[in-house]
Amino acid sequence: MTKSPETVVIRRITPSLDNARFAIKRPVGGTLQVEADIFKDGHDEVAALLKWRRVGESAWNETPMRPLLNDRWAGEFLVADAGAWEFTVEAWGDVFFSWQHELEKKFAAGLRELQSEILEGAGFIETAAKQAGKGGDCEALKKFAKEMRAADPDKAHALAHDPNLCALMVIHADRSISTTAEPFHPVWVDRERATFASWYEFFPRSAEGKPDSGSTFRDCLGRIDDAKAMGFDVIYFPPIHPIGESNRKGRNNSTTCQPGEPGVPYAIGNRRQGVNGGGHKDVAPELGTLEDFDWLVAQIQKRGLEIALDFAINCSPDHPYVHEHPEWFFKRPDGSIKYAENPPKKYEDVYPLNFHNADWRALWDELRDVILFWCGHGVKIFRVDNPHTKPVAFWEWVIAEVKAKYPDTVFLSEAFTKPKMMQELAKAGYTQSYTYFTWRNTKWELVEYLTELNTPPMRDFFRPNFFANTPDILPEFLQHGGRPAFLIRALLAAMTSPVYGIYSGFELCENTPVLGKEEYLDSEKYQFKGRDWNAPGNIKDYITKLNAIRAGNRALRGFDNLRLHTAENDQILCFSKSTPALDNIVFIAATLDPRSNQSAFVHVPLEEFGIGADEEYAMEDLLTGEVFHWRGSRNFVALDPQNRPAHVFRVRRPIGREEGVDLFA
């Protein structure tokens, strides 16, 4: 042991992921609450600071921590800007306040032979004065020291508790023997659209809904304006790259493809197309040129929306990598390249990459460069296809590389797999994650899952993106529940999670499956698809309302403020979100039953909402405009899946009475 030994013990800092191995996540403008076990040998008074800074900066911001119970301490700071931050805790035995405490005890015991104590205290103040350097604090401390040196016991006792002196002694504490916890704890702070966004997914080739031919980038504005009108702010495209021709799949995933069929956008690569080799850095010529894409991105941005691209590490047999880097792929004994399999299924149109091939470094660099390429074209949101079939180490590396250059990049993990892998990908750097939401339909399932997502440690790193459907998932609930099922699922997604999305067709209540599967019949993954985007029975107005409610109520921008409440009916889910200042409270009672009317007494958490037990309060239904006047916690709601799938109440607290009229916030 060569360095000066540790004085204070600092342990169990929270929030922490795997002993600070990974960053916790926070939205910009959020408050980070930190706690730690802090204690010291002997009887000294302990002082502790919470310290934080941007990664790369040398100076710390500091704020005092306060003791809770049983050697647990707490402090908090505001994460004001997006990017990489870190925090730690520094603590020390404070000589001045220990002295003050002992003096107090002696004084209280009636001791007045305190000359030695008084001189000791003066010494501590002089040390602080020296440390304060020059200026007002130093002069003030010198004055206090002088007064202390000359003080009688009564005067000294009073001086020791002088608030001005105490404040100065906090600022200029003697931290020469202090402990700073290591490792420092990383925090990743995301911009707002990473934490609050409504996604709308469509295939650009389907933009116009033509049954026999595809649309181009230049044809997409109608669909985009429609999405904007519905209130969506992220437009997500499945892969836009050249599609392979070898073993191209036909409609409904047929292994035989008819001439003119467009192929699956996930079979990426056609080295006979595109200016950048026909791979991941190219656009499919049937969609247009890279210039067309740039034009579309600009149009999207002009509308205040943002584009998200798919990053799917799949290669068709025609991908340029197959030709240029056969060593990046798996080989069969006969030297040919292995296609993807999930026995007995075969995916002859896709070659998986070998992330641990001898030349892995070049492969990893190339894949990073693909992402950077699209970042360079204005894309800052990537939905990543099947990340759980590539090494987690790759994602941790590539996300860090991209964020070093483009810190505002957002990565959405499409890992429908076992819980620990899904969580690990989120730890490794994914901004958002697809979830099991699609398959959580009953009240018990929803309560369990929402609680799990909203409990540490998951709450600190796993940010859900609740998609109500995807091109791969037409959930049974939607297949069998008719239009009400779409109303219910859209509401649950949009109101529980600040980030949610739908795949186009949802607003038309499309629900014809491949028999016995959760897949779409005649999926546009494999074919052109005719659609009337304003077909009768669509729920676009309803979705527009949901997004407007999201936009107009700040409480809905959070996830960790979600609270579940009692509804005395297993078919009704009741929950709320509110801002810390309670100036925006949304209280929701939603039916889970797409078939029958349901009613229940629901319990409003009056105390949490700052409403008196006997006070009247107003419940404004943001879906219908109705206002109900309630009193007390237990109130009755009646829901109808066709016409009133939920009450989305803004809770208006009583704020007084004017000219004989009750006023509500």
Place this chain on the structure above:
Amino acid sequence: MTKSPETVVIRRITPSLDNARFAIKRPVGGTLQVEADIFKDGHDEVAALLKWRRVGESAWNETPMRPLLNDRWAGEFLVADAGAWEFTVEAWGDVFFSWQHELEKKFAAGLRELQSEILEGAGFIETAAKQAGKGGDCEALKKFAKEMRAADPDKAHALAHDPNLCALMVIHADRSISTTAEPFHPVWVDRERATFASWYEFFPRSAEGKPDSGSTFRDCLGRIDDAKAMGFDVIYFPPIHPIGESNRKGRNNSTTCQPGEPGVPYAIGNRRQGVNGGGHKDVAPELGTLEDFDWLVAQIQKRGLEIALDFAINCSPDHPYVHEHPEWFFKRPDGSIKYAENPPKKYEDVYPLNFHNADWRALWDELRDVILFWCGHGVKIFRVDNPHTKPVAFWEWVIAEVKAKYPDTVFLSEAFTKPKMMQELAKAGYTQSYTYFTWRNTKWELVEYLTELNTPPMRDFFRPNFFANTPDILPEFLQHGGRPAFLIRALLAAMTSPVYGIYSGFELCENTPVLGKEEYLDSEKYQFKGRDWNAPGNIKDYITKLNAIRAGNRALRGFDNLRLHTAENDQILCFSKSTPALDNIVFIAATLDPRSNQSAFVHVPLEEFGIGADEEYAMEDLLTGEVFHWRGSRNFVALDPQNRPAHVFRVRRPIGREEGVDLFA
């Protein structure tokens, strides 16, 4: 990133203390159960090994881990020898077993075009053969590879599951791309007396119980033989060093000391005495010489017992350090050395040391050398006085230093302070810890506390030493409960904790307190004390029985095997301990009420004990020799605090019937 990237994710290894920052503890011969989250991208079969070795060795021992549920894996190993060990987990995607699994799925789906798969499998076997080097395994693998290469699909399918091949493919798995978890997890394995021992504390100067003068080391054999006869195996002496004369305390902690009063052994140091300066490396001349001490240690060892010394870092004003190293102490403004205080109390006979003084390194070295000095005189157990008033960092350092030279040293922490500090000292290296046991009397208190001690993480590092009393603590329960209180507390200490102790006088049921305090009146800390060690009413026979029961029942050597059971009475505590093989089961029902008879139905955990619901089993009371025949879980016990404070049953399971007589294990 330069090194080959991680393939498998390994997280949440247990047991682990603060991310492997501290060693977990295990008794020698114990089994260490390890679990970890282990998973990998893609669909490969994962294989995992638990690896362990002595710290300092390069080769690992290895044993396969098995998957539990949800990506959790488990394995275990035997800690065969005392000392410092470490373990970790290695895992990889296993190409052969992934291949086997996929082949199986294809075969099951009726596919028979498997030529490429067969050659691939042969290739994996050839790689294993190469890795096996020379010898039988290599030859066998080569033969399997040759067979595989020539096999038709049916033959290949059979070969892939050949148990001999599979066994070889486990041993010679391709681990070229594997992940090994870091940091490695340290384990400290203690010798048996560190984990199973009965302590008897007495002041050597009181050995003969003379009221007006002290005994010497040469007078101690009687007391030691008596302790041995009672079944104790650790003899613990409070400090044996020269006692200061300045400000020496008189009887009952008086600040005035009469001539001839012996002083407090904790006021250590008298530089006019002793051959090594009169400090911590000397014995008080009134006890004898260092040679006398060596003789006594040899006598103790000859009897199969072991000595424990007190390590109290207290210095009297007469300690040589005060003269030689005044810079090691705290100073008052007038330059004099500060005595210890706990305002308004003053301890003028003790000077605390400043562990962070400018010359701290020399002080720390000196204190280490004190311990090493006594190790050199055959002392391997140290009871450390008030460790929580010295830096934890010091203890971590000094214990490691001592154990590096004397790995079998045992340190007992006498930290009666807040929970987190007590725990941190145990993490920092203390073998055993004093506990709150002394103040846990009601059933609720005992259940809570025993459960806390026996639950991870505390179970993994905090080893309780249940002292029923100490020279500083005469608990209220003993003050007011009479002889039955002593019977109850001895039983609870001896039966629940494998390490326990009493301070002499307990066996005589001494219980006269300083009025209103939990301190002994006329404490021998301050004076000579007359005693008849065989005074009427003593409970030596009872204690002898308890220690004999401990010695005769292996189940009582464990702590983590303690199980609490239902007794339908809040005044009766019911618990058991058993060996893993169930060849020794002790089931105890103890009264907690020193005043009245109590009875209850108690619940025997038949299934845990391997006894059928309808079977008769024998309950042998080890305190009385009685045998009761019980059937079913719920049975009646009646306890009498004077004569039957507990049933200590050996549970004898039915093992058959011979010549018309039921037999029990």
